[in-house]
């Protein structure tokens with residue numbers, strides 16, 4: 022199994038064992054990683070040795086909590102570590118999304134139970150079973166859990182509600198010092214040892230956080246109820262050497278004021294035989310704390326006074342010593358000084374002194390049909406027993422009354438709470454050199470709880486494996502049913518035999534009882550016998566080890582006889598408290614005085630204990646249990662000391678080793694086939710052939726063509742495909758060995774490591790997919806961007822060409838307009854010019870016609886034209902250059918330049934359009950005149966430079982030269 026779990030290949034045993042040892046050596050070689058293992062199921066291999074080493078390493082590193090599968094192992098630090106239990110840390114665990122991911126702590130358990138109660142998943146109610154041997158830290162753990170719940174279950178709704186909740190929480194917390202003062206004592210193993218078992222039911226109500234129904238509900242602590250089991254009342258009258266009585270006796274003796282000392286007859290330094298080792302001062306001896314807590318629980322000062330007075334009365338009763346009587350017919354005499362003690366005790370208990378003495382020393386026997394009363398003086402031992410019995414009776418009733426007062430103070434109205442978290446603080450497995458009925462009851466309770474644990478976790482797990490067809494998974498664990506059959510079975514068991522002895526009320530010796538047990542239960546494998554033992558005894562092989570129980574006094578203890586005279590006496594008390602504790606009840610009287618013929622079952626200690634245990638287990642069965650196993654690292658109660666042998670025996674005693682084995686060997690993770698496929702089907706991609714295998718995806722729920730059988734076959738094939746990828750997922754060669762995973766009928770079973778492997782593979786495939794998607798997306802984006810870019814370019818080009826076209830069209834239109842305007846203007850100018858010229862010409866021709874001409878016109882014309890065409894530049898230069906020349910002088914200059922025919926000067930006229938503005942152009946007129954145009958003449962833009970060819974110059978109505986061209990001529 023171990024090899025399977027840890028992935029070792031199966032070879033020869035010797036070889037396997039050797040390599041395992043080597044592995045172990047290697048693993049244990051370094052202490053450093055060992056203390057970092059938060060879960061004992063992760064130590065490798067899971068053996069007592071490795072578990073022990075791991076715990077030791079963690080203890081040395083001041084790490085006190087470790088998981089062990091479904092159990093939390095709590096090592097007692099034996100030193101105060103305030104930061105480990107601070108309200109801040111409580112809040113941290115409370116606020117954590119996954120508290121189980123934080124370091125192991127009792128607050129993880131607390132928070133898990135609190136969340137489970139809130140989640141309303143059946144079973145809603147939760148229970149925390151805190152177990153361990155005396156001094157291991159059970160009470161401490163329960164106290165811390167109560168504080169945790171008080172902090173996290175505080176009401177956040179209204180101020181008023183908050184105050185109420187706070188008061189209740191305070192009361193619940195206050196019940197601790199009271200119960201510890203009356204129920205705890207200093208023992209050899211623990212200075213503050215609880216001498217009773219308790220189950221605290223923290224009652225929670227459901228409250229809306231806010232007005233909306235959608236707002237999550239909060240759990241608020243509304244009350245609590247305490248149930249106690251098997252108070253060790255014998256301690257009142259009998260304490261082992263070096264042990265002490267219940268704390269409260271020391272508290273009143275040490276903490277009473279002077280007045281109270283007087284009132285209670287407790288002078289300073291007074292010696293009481295029931296108060297051994299008073300010189301030892303413990304922190305639990307604080308009287309004021311108890312008083313304060315009692316007050317807060319509603320026990321007022323007079324009642325408290327009454328209680329302490331009664332307790333003082335018991336202390337004085339303990340000093341009542343009897344001497345042996347010389348005459349059997351006479352009651353035993355009191356020893357020296359005892360008279361005073363009886364008197365004081367009687368006065369403190371407000372009992373009549375003489376009846377008290379008489380009851381202690383004389384037994385009343387009713388016999389015969391007429392119930393005749395016989396009075397028989399008791400022996401000294403009997404007197405002592407009766408005295409002790411009186412004290413035990415008073416103390417036990419007082420304790421029960423206190424518990425009922427506490428309950429009435431902290432218990433909520435049944436309608437006001439809906440769910441609860443139960444805290445069970447029970448005495449751990451006990452095995453002393455001498456064991457009696459108390460140890461039998463305690464170990465019986467532990468067997469029952471172990472069975473509950475087995476039923477809840479181990480058996481359920483194994484049964485599931487079997488149902489799923491996992492043959493390999495049969496882990497051999499100890500089923501303690503045979504042991505329980507031996508102790509409580511029907512019709513014959515140890516309990517039934519002891520009860521039978523009580524019922525028959527026959528004189529029976531210890532040896533006879535031993536023989537009866539051995540002969541009646543000889544077939545039980547859990548019953549042993551030590552032939553070496555001289556004292557009558559029998560051995561029970563418990564799950565946590567063998568314990569030898571002595572039969573001497575067993576039946577008497579089981580009877581726990583209370584002489585009816587004692588009860589009657591106490592009913593006569595004038596003390597208000599004792600009146601409450603021992604009410605005069607006629608019915609009770611008739612019950613206590615049986616006729617001798619009565620066949621009613623006797624209520625023995627064992628039968629009462631068994632009944633309360635059954636009731637407790639019923640409650641536990643209806644809840645989701647959580648387990649905290651407290652371990653005491655050393656019996657000296659010293660910090661930083663780890664005794665391997667002591668821890669080892671505790672690990673065995675609490676069944677932790679089996680738990681660890683089964684947790685490690687089993688499969689803590691189970692996933693349904695469908696869920697498994699949904700999550701890990703993608704792993705088939707890692708298997709080259711698998712992805713293309715013929716097994717299609719699992720069918721849809723509603724498809725009719727799929728029969729369950731074919732679906733199952735397909736699922737199995739798919740699962741196998743996935744599981745085949747596991748070796749490929751392993752990084753290290755060690756991981757490549759067959760993974761601890763099994764495919765059941767409906768679920769896949771695996772370990773944490775397999776889950777890790779699968780998750781790693783899934784992440785790997787998802788990463789590949791992501792990369793693929795990213796690549797595809799990038800390509801798609803690139804293509805899209807390219808398309809967009811091209812489209813943009815196209816659009817830009819189209820827009821630009823459109824704009825250009827528009828622009829050109831506009832230019833074209835403008836050019837057309839300009840051209841047209843220009844043409845019109847030219848025409849107009851030409852017209853104007855021609856008008857102008859024609860006007861001058863007409864005028865000139867009319868002048869020519871009127872004046873006598875010396876040359877015929879064609880001749881004159883030709884000559885003029887020749888003159889103008891040949892000399893006009895010179896004339897023009899002269900006309901322009903003759904600065905200052907004007908009027909006639911100018912004309913002379915011009916004529917001088919123009920070789921006009923002599924004598925005909927008068928027949929030529931020189932006209933200037935604007936003489937003062939300078940000449941722009943010169944025109945030769947057909948009539949022989951030359952026209953000089955000035956700058957502002959519209960002809961300025963006329964054609965320039967006439968062709969000198971006589972063919973092109975058809976007339977003189979032409980512009981000869983523009984001024985701005987003159988410079989170039």
Ligand SMILES: Nc1ncnc2c1ncn2[C@@H]1O[C@H](COP(=O)(O)OP(=O)(O)OP(=O)(O)O)[C@@H](O)[C@H]1O
Nearest residue numbers: 097099100155156157158159160161211213214215
């Ligand atoms: N977590 C802790 N931190 C510090 N000290 C602790 C812690 N747990 C226990 N102790 C110490 O160990 C002592 C014994 O613890 P506790 O009384 O809780 O043991 P127990 O298991 O209830 O014993 P018993 O069965 O005798 O009542 C305490 O008084 C306390 O001093």
